[in-house]
Amino acid sequence: MKQHIAIFASGTGSNAKKIIEYFWDNSNIKVSLVVCNKPGAGVLALAEAAGVETLLLRRQAFYETEALVDELQARHISLIVLAGFLWLVPGYLVQAFEGRILNIHPALLPNYGGKGMYGMNVHRAVKAAAERESGITIHLVDQAYDEGRILFQQSCPIEALDRPEDIARKVLQLEHEHFAPVVENYLKQLKS
Numbered sequence: 001m002k003q004h005i006a007i008f009a010s011g012t013g014s015n016a017k018k019i020i021e022y023f024w025d026n027s028n029i030k031v032s033l034v035v036c037n038k039p040g041a042g043v044l045a046l047a048e049a050a051g052v053e054t055l056l057l058r059r060q061a062f063y064e065t066e067a068l069v070d071e072l073q074a075r076h077i078s079l080i081v082l083a084g085f086l087w088l089v090p091g092y093l094v095q096a097f098e099g100r101i102l103n104i105h106p107a108l109l110p111n112y113g114g115k116g117m118y119g120m121n122v123h124r125a126v127k128a129a130a131e132r133e134s135g136i137t138i139h140l141v142d143q144a145y146d147e148g149r150i151l152f153q154q155s156c157p158i159e160a161l162d163r164p165e166d167i168a169r170k171v172l173q174l175e176h177e178h179f180a181p182v183v184e185n186y187l188k189q190l191k192s
């Protein structure tokens with residue numbers, strides 16, 4: 001039976017794009033839905049261009065109702081992939097999809113995680129601490145920011161003259177390379 005993925009994203013969606021492309025020809029795994037909380041976000045346009053259904057989230061409905069669970073179940077979603085989704089995932093959703101929500105974080109957790117640690121904030125903090133390496137972490141989602149079980153990490157070196165922007169570029173490259181294959185492996189494991 002086909003496994004359906006929902007990607008939650010609110011930004012430009014470069015990771016979402018990579019994941020959609022990666023599974024494009026796959027007869028067992030399909031990105032069936034992109035959920036976004038920002039009207040006009042780049043990720044919506046690219047999902048539409050790829051013919052992937054989109055759903056716009058309203059904050060109140062997301063936190064005060066559980067309607068989203070029905071929406072996801074109606075589409076037989078077996079895995080939620082957070083790719084640049086900044087809202088804290090509410091308890092009802094974590095429970096309904098226990099062990100079935102993955103997130104990517106642009107640093108080597110447990111360092112540089114938690115509230116406020118997103119986007120360039122992360123890379124600036126890494127630079128300010130004069131770290132010699134950064135990287136990516138793909139982890140399961142629980143009810144705290146960035147604290148679920150770690151599934152995969154990959155590091156990249158930071159050179160003395162690298163600016164936060166350079167670190168961001170290196171990290172994003174790692175995300176594009178590894179996120180989709182890690183999602184694929186995780187789905188295979190879920191099935192067996």
Ligand code: GRF
Nearest residue numbers: 011012013014015084105106
């Ligand atoms: C990525 O850096 C990811 O680690 C973080 O949000 C960013 C999303 O970038 N969670 P994009 O929208 O996929 O380009």
